[in-house]
Amino acid sequence: MQTREFDLILWGASGFTGRLVAEHLLRRTAAGLPLRWAVAGRNAGKLAAILDELGASRVPIVLGDSHDPRALAELARRTRAVCSTVGPYALYGSELVAACADQGTHYCDLTGEVHWMRRMIDAHEARARETGARLVHACGFDSIPSDLGCFFLQREALARYGQPCGSVKLFVTRMKGAFSGGTVASILNALDAARKDPADRKAMGHPYGLNPPGERKGPDGRDQSTPLKDADADCWTAPFVMASVNTRIVRRTHALLGWPWGKRFRYAESVSTGPGLPGLARATAITAALGAFVAAGSIGPARTVMNRLLLPQPGEGPDEAAREAGNFELRLVGRNPAAPGRRLVARVTGRRDPGYGATARMLGEAAICLALEDLPVAGGSWTPATAFGDLLLERLPAHADVGFALED
Ligand SMILES: NC(=O)c1ccc[n+]([C@@H]2O[C@H](COP(=O)([O-])OP(=O)(O)OC[C@H]3O[C@@H](n4cnc5c(N)ncnc54)[C@H](OP(=O)(O)O)[C@@H]3O)[C@@H](O)[C@H]2O)c1
Incomplete structure (x- = not known):
C-alpha cells in the first residue's frame, strides 16, 4: 500500500464505545506506539469537545456522514486502516465497508449483526481481494474471546496431542x-x-450462515434454547445471548482455515448456571428473561415501553466505575480423540466489563494490528482469529487485560 496520511482513522469517536477506543489509542501512543491516527465522525464540535476532554486536541479530525459515499471514499483514501464504532451497522455501516473495500483500506468493527456481515461479505469480499483490503468484523466481546479462545485451545491441543479437539464447548x-x-x-x-426479511432471517438462523458458499454444511444444529444439564460443564446451562453470533464466527474461522479441525468438528456456547436445583432455577430464569426480551423487542407497544423506560439510549452506557468493576470468565472444554475420557480446558478471562471496558481495548488492538502489522492474510473478509490469531493472543494479555490460559 502506498504511503497514506494516516495509519488509522477511528470512525465514530463521539459515540459511547468510540470514545473508549480513543482513550485506548491515546494510552498506547503515550506509551510510545508510533501510530499516526485521526478521529472521524459527522459532528466536528462533538469530536473536538471529546478530544479536549481527553487532553488530545492535537489529534486530527476528519468529517463525513455515514451515508455520504464521496466523503467516505475520500476518508478511506487517506488512511491505511479504519476502525468503526458507528452502529447499528446495518443502518449506518454499509457505505463505509464499500469505500474501504474499494480503496484498499483495511477495516475492522464491533458488529454482532450476522445478517449484515453476510451482506457485506457477499457484496465486498471479491473487491477487497482485488484491492488488498482486509475486512474484519466482530472485533469486540462478540466475537474475539470465543474466536481466539477456540483457536488457542486447538493450538494447544495440537501441541499436546498432535491432533485437534473434535468438539469444543x-x-x-x-x-x-x-x-x-x-x-x-x-x-x-x-x-x-x-421479522421482515426472509434472507436476513435465514442468514441469522443458519448455524453455518457466515461460511463461504458451498461450505455451509456440518454437524452443528440450532443454538441451545432451553435449560440443559451438560456433562462437559458438570452442571446446568442456559442459552447464551451472544451464541448466535460467536458460533457463526468460529465456524467461519474454521472454514477459512481450510477445516483443520475436521469436517465433523462441533462448536457450541452456553452459560453455566451451577449444579442442582439452584442451577436449574438460574438456567430457567435466564431462558425466560431472554424469551421475554425477544418477545418484548418484537411487539410494538411493549418495545416502546421497554426501550424508553428500561434501556439505555444511544450515547449512554455503563460509567467508569461500573466498567472497572466488571469482568468475565469463559471456559472452553475440548474433547480430543487422542485422549478419550479427558477434557482439555482453556480459560479466557477479562478484567473489565466485557461489552465496553474490555471490548474497546480488544477493538483498539485489532485496529492497531491492521494499521501497523504485516499480517499473514491477503485482502478479503476475515475473522479475528484468521486475521490476527497468534498476534492478538500475545497482545491482548499485555494491552487489554484479556488472558488465555490452559487449565491444569
Ligand atoms: N461487539 C461488541 O462486543 C460490542 C460492544 C459494544 C458496542 N458494540 C456495537 O457498537 C456500536 C456502537 O455502540 P455505542 O453504544 O458506542 O453507540 P452510540 O454511543 O450510539 O454511538 C454511535 C456513533 O455513531 C455515530 N453516528 C450515528 N449516525 C451517524 C451518521 N449518519 N454518520 C456518522 N456517524 C454517525 C454517532 O455520532 P454522533 O455522536 O454524531 O451522534 C456516534 O459516534 C453498536 O452497533 C453496538 O452494537 C458492540
Missing part, C-alpha cells in the same frame, strides 16, 4: 457488565430484520 462462567444504547439499538434492529 464454551461455557460462560462469569460475566459482569451492562449494555449501551448503541448495542440495544443494534439488537432491536436485528430483531426487526429477522
Whole structure:
C-alpha cells in the first residue's frame, strides 16, 4: 500500500464505545506506539469537545456522514486502516465497508449483526481481494474471546496431542457488565430484520450462515434454547445471548482455515448456571428473561415501553466505575480423540466489563494490528482469529487485560 496520511482513522469517536477506543489509542501512543491516527465522525464540535476532554486536541479530525459515499471514499483514501464504532451497522455501516473495500483500506468493527456481515461479505469480499483490503468484523466481546479462545485451545491441543479437539464447548462462567444504547439499538434492529426479511432471517438462523458458499454444511444444529444439564460443564446451562453470533464466527474461522479441525468438528456456547436445583432455577430464569426480551423487542407497544423506560439510549452506557468493576470468565472444554475420557480446558478471562471496558481495548488492538502489522492474510473478509490469531493472543494479555490460559 502506498504511503497514506494516516495509519488509522477511528470512525465514530463521539459515540459511547468510540470514545473508549480513543482513550485506548491515546494510552498506547503515550506509551510510545508510533501510530499516526485521526478521529472521524459527522459532528466536528462533538469530536473536538471529546478530544479536549481527553487532553488530545492535537489529534486530527476528519468529517463525513455515514451515508455520504464521496466523503467516505475520500476518508478511506487517506488512511491505511479504519476502525468503526458507528452502529447499528446495518443502518449506518454499509457505505463505509464499500469505500474501504474499494480503496484498499483495511477495516475492522464491533458488529454482532450476522445478517449484515453476510451482506457485506457477499457484496465486498471479491473487491477487497482485488484491492488488498482486509475486512474484519466482530472485533469486540462478540466475537474475539470465543474466536481466539477456540483457536488457542486447538493450538494447544495440537501441541499436546498432535491432533485437534473434535468438539469444543464454551461455557460462560462469569460475566459482569451492562449494555449501551448503541448495542440495544443494534439488537432491536436485528430483531426487526429477522421479522421482515426472509434472507436476513435465514442468514441469522443458519448455524453455518457466515461460511463461504458451498461450505455451509456440518454437524452443528440450532443454538441451545432451553435449560440443559451438560456433562462437559458438570452442571446446568442456559442459552447464551451472544451464541448466535460467536458460533457463526468460529465456524467461519474454521472454514477459512481450510477445516483443520475436521469436517465433523462441533462448536457450541452456553452459560453455566451451577449444579442442582439452584442451577436449574438460574438456567430457567435466564431462558425466560431472554424469551421475554425477544418477545418484548418484537411487539410494538411493549418495545416502546421497554426501550424508553428500561434501556439505555444511544450515547449512554455503563460509567467508569461500573466498567472497572466488571469482568468475565469463559471456559472452553475440548474433547480430543487422542485422549478419550479427558477434557482439555482453556480459560479466557477479562478484567473489565466485557461489552465496553474490555471490548474497546480488544477493538483498539485489532485496529492497531491492521494499521501497523504485516499480517499473514491477503485482502478479503476475515475473522479475528484468521486475521490476527497468534498476534492478538500475545497482545491482548499485555494491552487489554484479556488472558488465555490452559487449565491444569
Ligand atoms: N461487539 C461488541 O462486543 C460490542 C460492544 C459494544 C458496542 N458494540 C456495537 O457498537 C456500536 C456502537 O455502540 P455505542 O453504544 O458506542 O453507540 P452510540 O454511543 O450510539 O454511538 C454511535 C456513533 O455513531 C455515530 N453516528 C450515528 N449516525 C451517524 C451518521 N449518519 N454518520 C456518522 N456517524 C454517525 C454517532 O455520532 P454522533 O455522536 O454524531 O451522534 C456516534 O459516534 C453498536 O452497533 C453496538 O452494537 C458492540
